[in-house]
Amino acid sequence: MSAVDFWLGRHREIAAGLAGAKLPWLARVRDEAIGRFADEGWPTTRRENWRHTSLAFMEQQALSVRETVQPERILAALRARFDAATQTSAHLASATSGGSREPTETGTESRRSGGSREPQPSLLTDAPASPRPATQQTASAGHWLVFVDGHFAPALSAIGGLPGGAQIGSLADALKQTPEAVEAAFGDANDGEPPEALNAAFATDGAWIRLSRGVAVEQPIHLVFVGAAATDRHLRNLIVAEAGAQATIVEHYPASAAGTTLTTAATRILAAQDSHIVHLKLQEEAPEAIHLATIDAVQARGAVFASHSLSFGARLARNDIRTRLDGEGAEALLNGLYHADGRRHVDHHTRIDHAAPQGTSREFYRGLLDGSARGVFTGRILVAQDAQRTDAMQRCDNLLLSRLAEADARPELEIYADDVKCAHGATVGQIDDDALFYLRSRGLDATHARQVLTYAFAAEVLDRIAHAPLRALGRAALLERLPAEARLEELS
Amino acid sequence: MLKINNLHASVDGKAILKGLDLEVGDGEVHAIMGPNGSGKSTLAQVLAGRDSFTVTDGNVDWDGTDLLALPAEERARAGLFLAFQYPVEIPGVSNAYFLKAAVNAIRRHRGLPEFDAMDFLARVKAEMKAVGMKEEFLYRSVNEGFSGGEKKRNEILQMALLEPKLAVLDETDSGLDIDALKIVADGVNRLRSPERSMIVITHYQRLLDYIVPDQVHVLSQGRIVRSGGRELALELEEHGYGWIDTAKGGERASGAPGARP
Numbered sequence: 001m002s003a004v005d006f007w008l009g010r011h012r013e014i015a016a017g018l019a020g021a022k023l024p025w026l027a028r029v030r031d032e033a034i035g036r037f038a039d040e041g042w043p044t045t046r047r048e049n050w051r052h053t054s055l056a057f058m059e060q061q062a063l064s065v066r067e068t069v070q071p072e073r074i075l076a077a078l079r080a081r082f083d084a085a086t087q088t089s090a091h092l093a094s095a096t097s098g099g100s101r102e103p104t105e106t107g108t109e110s111r112r113s114g115g116s117r118e119p120q121p122s123l124l125t126d127a128p129a130s131p132r133p134a135t136q137q138t139a140s141a142g143h144w145l146v147f148v149d150g151h152f153a154p155a156l157s158a159i160g161g162l163p164g165g166a167q168i169g170s171l172a173d174a175l176k177q178t179p180e181a182v183e184a185a186f187g188d189a190n191d192g193e194p195p196e197a198l199n200a201a202f203a204t205d206g207a208w209i210r211l212s213r214g215v216a217v218e219q220p221i222h223l224v225f226v227g228a229a230a231t232d233r234h235l236r237n238l239i240v241a242e243a244g245a246q247a248t249i250v251e252h253y254p255a256s257a258a259g260t261t262l263t264t265a266a267t268r269i270l271a272a273q274d275s276h277i278v279h280l281k282l283q284e285e286a287p288e289a290i291h292l293a294t295i296d297a298v299q300a301r302g303a304v305f306a307s308h309s310l311s312f313g314a315r316l317a318r319n320d321i322r323t324r325l326d327g328e329g330a331e332a333l334l335n336g337l338y339h340a341d342g343r344r345h346v347d348h349h350t351r352i353d354h355a356a357p358q359g360t361s362r363e364f365y366r367g368l369l370d371g372s373a374r375g376v377f378t379g380r381i382l383v384a385q386d387a388q389r390t391d392a393m394q395r396c397d398n399l400l401l402s403r404l405a406e407a408d409a410r411p412e413l414e415i416y417a418d419d420v421k422c423a424h425g426a427t428v429g430q431i432d433d434d435a436l437f438y439l440r441s442r443g444l445d446a447t448h449a450r451q452v453l454t455y456a457f458a459a460e461v462l463d464r465i466a467h468a469p470l471r472a473l474g475r476a477a478l479l480e481r482l483p484a485e486a487r488l489e490e491l492s
Numbered sequence: 493m494l495k496i497n498n499l500h501a502s503v504d505g506k507a508i509l510k511g512l513d514l515e516v517g518d519g520e521v522h523a524i525m526g527p528n529g530s531g532k533s534t535l536a537q538v539l540a541g542r543d544s545f546t547v548t549d550g551n552v553d554w555d556g557t558d559l560l561a562l563p564a565e566e567r568a569r570a571g572l573f574l575a576f577q578y579p580v581e582i583p584g585v586s587n588a589y590f591l592k593a594a595v596n597a598i599r600r601h602r603g604l605p606e607f608d609a610m611d612f613l614a615r616v617k618a619e620m621k622a623v624g625m626k627e628e629f630l631y632r633s634v635n636e637g638f639s640g641g642e643k644k645r646n647e648i649l650q651m652a653l654l655e656p657k658l659a660v661l662d663e664t665d666s667g668l669d670i671d672a673l674k675i676v677a678d679g680v681n682r683l684r685s686p687e688r689s690m691i692v693i694t695h696y697q698r699l700l701d702y703i704v705p706d707q708v709h710v711l712s713q714g715r716i717v718r719s720g721g722r723e724l725a726l727e728l729e730e731h732g733y734g735w736i737d738t739a740k741g742g743e744r745a746s747g748a749p750g751a752r753p
Contacts, residue, residue, distance in 0.1 A: 433544070438580040441540050442590070442650065443568040443597035452593070456584030456633075 002061045002232075002262065004041050008034060011201055019204040020175035025183050032189035033200035040194040049193060052376040052408050053318055053347040058290075063231035066259040071148045071226040074254050075156055078224060079144070085472035086141065142219040143168055148226050150233030151205050160219060165212030166247075168221060171236060174208035181210065185238040187268050187296070192320055195292040199264040203236035206265075211245035211275075220248040220280075220470060227256035227263065227289075237267040241275040243300075248278040248467055255286045255313055262290045269297040269305065273327060276304045280470055282477055285313040287342070294320045301327025301356070308465050309336040310474055311346050312481050322351040325359035325387070334363040337461040337474075339481045340373035341401075347376040354387040354417075361391075366461045367398040368454060368481075369405035377409045379424065385416040394424040399431065399457050401450075451482055493517055494559075494658060494689060499550035500714075501531075501538045508534040510714035511550070516658070519686035523700055524693045525725060526711035527733040532693045533577055535711070536662040539691075540574035541567050554658070568594075569601035571657030575647040575664050582634040587646070590634045591616055595653050619652045623679050641672035648679035659683070660691045665699040677702030697729035712736050 011034040020026045042055040145168065146156035152170035159168055167174075174182050189200055207223045227233055239249060253263065263285065271277050277297070285291050291314040297305050311317050317340075323332045338346045352361045367375040377396045398407035409426035431453050439449035458478055465471040494516040501509040508531045516522050526532050538545050539552070541564030552559040559567060582590070595615075596606040607615065617627060623645045635643050644664055651659055661680065665673055680690070680703050692703055700708070700722065708725045710718040710733075717736055718724060728735070 432580075434580045435582050437540075437542055437564060438576065438582070439590075440564040441568055441574050441576075442594035442654070443565055443601070444593055445565045445597075446563070448593070448597075449565075452585055452589075453582070456582065459584050 002058045002063050004038055004059065007198060007201070008038050015201075018202075019172040020179070020182075023175065023179050023183075026175070026179075026186070029186065029189055030201045033197040036189050037194050037197040037201060040197070043194055047193075049320075049349055049378070052374070053316070053345065055195070055292075055316075055318075061260065061290075063262055064259050065227075065229055065231055065257045065261060067257060068229040069226070069257050071146070071153065071156060071228045071256075074226045074256060075146055075224060078252060078254050081476055082222075082469070082473055085476050086469040088476075089468035089472040143217070143221045144224065145170070145207055145222065146224045146226065147205060147207075147233075147235060148228050149230035150203075150225075150235055162217065163215050165215040166217050167208065167210040168217075169208050170205055171203075171208045171238060172205040174238075181240070182208065182238065185240050185268060185270055186236070187266070191296065192266070192294050192322075195264055195318070196266055196294050196320070199234050199236060199266045199292075199294070202234040203264070203266065204234075206235040206237040206267075207249075208238055209247065209249065210240045211242060211247055213242040214244040215242075216246040217248075220250050220467065222250045222252060224252045224254065225263070225265070226254060227261055227285075229257060230261070231259070232262040232264075235263070235265045237265070239267070239269045239277065241269070241271050241277055241303075243273040244275060245272070246276040248280070248470070250470065251279070251281040253281075253283045253285050253291065253313070255284050256289075258286050258288065260288050260290065260315075261286070263292070265291075265293040267293070267295045269295070271297060271299045271303040271305050273300045274302040275300075278306045278308075278467070280308040280465065280474070281310065281319075282474070283309075283311045283313055283317055283319075284477060285317070287313070287315060287344070289314045291317040293318070295322070296320075297323040297332075299323060299325050299327065299330040299332065302329045303327065304331045306333040307335065308461075308474070309334075309338075309348065310462075310477060311336070311338040311348070312477060314344065314346075316345045316347075318347045318349070320349045320351075322353070323361075324353040324355055325361065326353075326355050328356045329358045330356065331359070332361040333464070334361070334365075335461055335464045336365040337367070337458055337478070338365070338375055339368040339370075339458070339478070340375055341370035342373060343371065344373045345376075346373070347378075349376075349378045349380075351380040352382070352392065354381070354383040354390040354392060354420075356384075357387055358389045359387060359391070361393070363392075363394040363396075364461060364464065365396040365409075366458060367396070367407055367409075368401060368458055369398060369407055370401040372402070372404035372406075374405070375407045377407075377426075378412060379410070380412040381414070381422065381424070383413075383415040383417050383420050383422065387417050388419045390417060390420040390422070392420070392422045396426045397457075398426075398428045399454065400428060401431070401454065455479070455482060493553075493555060495553040497551050497553070499535075499538070499552065500548040501534055501545045502548055503534070503545050507548070508545075508714055509538065512711070512715055514709065514716055516689045516691060518689055519684075520706045521684065521690045521692060521703065523703075523705035523708045523725060524691060524711050524716075525695065525697070525708060525728055528695070530711045531714040532695075532711055533662055536574055536577070536660050536691075536693055539567075539660055540564060540572065565597070568654070569598050571655075573651050573654055573656035573659045575644075575651060575659065575661040577662040577664075577666065579635045579638075579643040579647055581636045581638075583636050585634050586631055587634050588613075588616070588630040591630075591650065591653060594650065598654055616649075616653065619649055622652065622682065623649050624675050625649060640667040641669070641675075644668060644672065644676055645679070648676055652679065652683060655683075655688075657687065658689045658691070660693070662693045663695060664692075665694055665696065673699065674702060697725045700725045710736055 042058040043050040044056045340346045396409040407428045411424040462474040496514040499512040
């Protein structure tokens with residue numbers, strides 16, 4: 001069962017044995033968190049931030065695993081796909097080198113018309129300022145931290161060479177080794193929505209990434225969360241970037257054990273002055289899974305944060321993504337793509353807090369909805385009175401691929417400063433008849449033409465991922481979602 | 493040979509084509525002229541298979557095939573090509589992908605081996621040169637941000653690559669300056685051959701200075717009301733479309749010159 005009482009009981013049973021249970025601050029956070037969860041319960045549509053997504057069914061929902069998986073197999077498949085993507089992108093880079101083709105830059109630049117005042121190349125391409133990694137990367141380059149059923153699996157993980165001042169490891173280990181540092185980043189029981197409180201009560205592991213001043217980790221840090229046999233798992237990832245630090249972090253949630261499983265995840269990012277953090281989340285959970293996750297960033301002066309959320313799996317996926325531009329001149333990119341079919345439901349609830357002057361935010365979400373799926377997007381932008389010369393732009397576009405699919409896109413702008421540039425737009429539409437006819441009139445059959453147009457619509461989001469192998473990975477994951485007998489990969 | 497017989501078509505219940513007859517022999521170039529609203533573009537779209545138009549009567553025989561029974565893509569594969577009056581922009585699909593997918597769809601249908609990337613590039617680059625398009629247009633999204641002239645050149649490029657048996661050019665000259673017009677006309681003239689028929693739809697005589705038709709037809713209120721040689725176009729140029737109605741001998745003579753039906 002997954003009723004509130006069940007979790008209360010479980011907390012009483014196991015709290016004393018959880019990692020870090022001896023740390024008074026942590027025990028307090030957990031107690032308060034379960035208390036808050038018990039008070040507030042599973043959110044229903046009566047709750048302001050859950051107008052289109054109710055978790056009331058969780059009260060009756062039994063969690064169960066019908067079929068377990070071997071984490072080694074999931075991991076091998078994931079890494080093979082990443083290697084293929086790395087090769088594809090290296091191949092593309094060499095094929096077009098010297099040409100004028102650079103989809104990332106041109107794709108975004110053309111949308112920036114309208115007199116942008118200040119040069120901000122870093123935000124819109126999201127590439128760390130450090131030299132780009134060489135195109136001839138070794139297979140499975142990067143750092144791979146694997147978590148099985150919510151716990152770090154060192155035997156499956158592989159952390160490559162790191163510069164001094166970079167710590168990458170598990171939260172459970174960090175709680176033993178540097179509990180004070182963890183305390184400062186852990187968050188508390190009142191953060192976010194009730195599922196985040198549930199996460200705070202039960203999460204014992206996740207990634208711990210700490211980058212000292214000026215440290216740049218060039219290769220992506222991959223976090224892989226496999227569910228092998230457990231009905232539920234609760235992960236908390238803490239990323240602390242000191243001034244000028246740079247890293248690219250990828251959270252993978254591959255399809256794992258079949259059955260009604262629950263994942264809660266909370267990723268907290270503290271981005272100090274002039275740091276540059278790129279975060280990519282690839283959610284591909286099994287079709288019956290319930291996925292409730294939070295990404296919460298705080299950006300100091302001049303910090304750059306790019307979030308790419310690709311949400312393709314799960315029966316119900318809810319992502320709360322927040323960032324607070326806390327220091328002057330910070331830049332945020334919230335970029336996302338969701339796909340749902342059948343009776344699946346996907347909800348992105350985003351919030352950008354412009355709390356300091358001269359911040360820039362760009363938010364682009366696109367949804368593909370098929371079957372009788374439902375997609376929800378909420379884009380809240382708050383511009384505080386002090387946040388003068390804020391430049392915020394938000395777009396959400398949805399493509400309905402069937403008559404029964406539904407999309408809700410809701411911008412919410414609250415602006416208290418007077419010297420700001422804010423723009424937003426939302427659309428819900430179908431495949432363009434003119435474009436479809438144009439392609440068919442050139443000999444492409446209707447199915448192929450629809451696939452091409454669907455893929456092209458979605459790929460615009462992927463074009464904003466500057467890191468070529470990760471962009472290729474996103475494309476590969478998208479292609480797996482689209483029924484494509486056509487050779488769409490050539491589109492990239 | 494294309495035979496259009498008593499073609500009636502409507503859109504949203506409104507009749508546009510009202511009994512159109514036309515025969516185009518192999519290798520012939522026919523010009524269709526007519527005022528705005530006379531049904532020129534509807535004819536082009538109906539021939540290409542746009543399903544927002546409903547054919548209410550008549551038939552189209554194309555070398556023994558019932559053209560109207562085929563879906564748009566099969567018409568294209570069988571060798572029909574429509575150069576669009578307003579080529580469609582398709583963000584996110586590169587021109588290179590689009591052109592190659594189109595060429596290979598048609599080659600498959602003809603039992604020819606598909607082009608691989610290298611063969612295709614060699615072929616497309618040669619044709620692009622011929623229509624004066626820079627290579628960068630291969631890597632841009634289909635028609636996106638192209639000028640009017642660039643879009644029309646892209647249409648001619650597609651026509652050259654797809655080697656149709658029957659090409660319908662829908663006001664390919666509209667909006668072009670004289671230089672662009674010449675390039676487009678050169679592209680068309682290069683493709684003239686005894687196996688290829690063309691229907692050139694235009695509002696203005698000007699295009700026919702460069703693409704010399706075998707026959708000129710005047711379309712008015714959904715029907716061909718006059719047919720003749722090239723001199724018919726010149727007469728039209730001199731007298732305007734109002735002349736057609738009066739010259740027809742009264743049936744609709746009361747219509748003001750150039751009035752929409």
